[in-house]
Amino acid sequence: MDRFVFVFRGGAVVHKELAPGELGAHLQKWMVWLGELEKKGQADAKGTRLQGSGKTIRGTSRAVTDGPFAEAKDLVTGTLVINAPTLEAAAEIAKGCPIYEYDGSVEVRPVFEERGA
């Protein structure tokens, strides 16, 4: 089994106009999806979901600015570590994520593993 990191961008969290009922229904889909991943041993469903605020440090002067400053749809909203045999299989898992309902995206990145060292 290899590990992959899912990087979630955008999605319902950045849509300020969603109705409470829509948010609740959407959260329920996430809980079902994560619950299944956990049951199948494909992920530790806790993952890391990020708050909207924060700071960015940049440049040799270590300039600190408030906020992540990405466009809403590009804002990193969370990560999740997935166990899957191949990149293709991991991408297949990512297709089940509810994030696309509110035009979010999932980036799937293999974790560099040091093997047989």
Place this chain on the structure above:
Amino acid sequence: MTEPDAGQVLATLFRRQSGRMTAALVRMLGVRRLDQAEDIVQDTLLAALQAWHTELPRDPEGWLFAVMRNRFRDALRRERVRTRVLDAGTSPEETEAEAEETTDESADLLRMMFSCCHPALTDDGRTALILRLVCGFGTGEVACAFLADRTAMEKRLARAKRVIADDGQLFEVSTPEQARERMPAVLTALYLTFDAGYHGSVVPEPVRAELCADAIRLATLLAASPATATAEVDALLALMYLHAARMPARLDAAGALVPLERQDRSRWDRDLIARGMERLGASARGGELTTYHLEAGIAAIHAMSPSVEATPWSKISDLYDRLYARKPTAVVALGRAIARAQIDGPARGIDAILAIPGRERLEDYPFYWAALGDLSLRAGDRGRALGWFQRGTKSARNDAERAMFARRVLECVD
């Protein structure tokens, strides 16, 4: 129907908690800061979206309220830094202390409901505001309930919110004397909420059931609070229960609306009928006879009758006469004419309908065409029935009503 289906559990939780939180925050912040209250509620729900993983927290309501209070304190702290000098009125420290008090949820919701029923608003405006702020429906969902488009509803809601925010204070509902002034408007808003769910045009099915359930929930709140527990509230609740009882029989297997006369009465919800009859009994106090008493009375006779034939139509017709005397609308006149037709025969029924004053206002009302077509069919005039059912299709507000007309049209041609 009072319990949401499994896929809707969190939708319902979020919606209801959003109403509770808005009501609490508006008390804590003052109604002038309604916008800020709504922002904090939204932030709180988004926090849950990020923080809840595969299981709900042990106490979801408590979790949301704790986050809400933190957000509220953060907002005040930021303001304190920004303004430095505070205006004399309420200091954030005071408000903050108040916020820590144990909250009385019913009192908050009542205050909010009555505040939404501001005299400067129309009945529809008040209802829309209650749906938005107290029930936690989104602008799009409220627009659906009113057959309005989203942009128009957004403007209407913004205007209505400004009216209650500019008023500057919440409407206090601690005594019956205080409540009396806005009671009729509040009851009308709940009646309209229920109606939007019951006849709910383009409203998606789960939302319709939620509208009816919310109207019942809020009316129950009125009935349980000393300041608002009047006989009229019991009558309104009876009316809602008795209508809700018929919901399981209103659609056939193909999703077509089934008129009352053809419903399978064994599918009516006995438990809701029992609750309705109990409330109707309780409403018979104080000698006051309101339109809700009369409408609930009509619904009760239907609920208690085993079949159309066994229905005491003269009693129903009598109740309609008394209802029309208090509420002389074309829709009430139509109901009365339909009841009379069961006594006087279909031909006289058609004449009665065609003689309704202001009949042209019924042209968008599907049950007007359905009644005319049905009576013509019963009178043996298929051609006339066909014309009316076809015309009725244009007035249908949803698929169920369209399917009903399609079915009736077929009856005229085969």
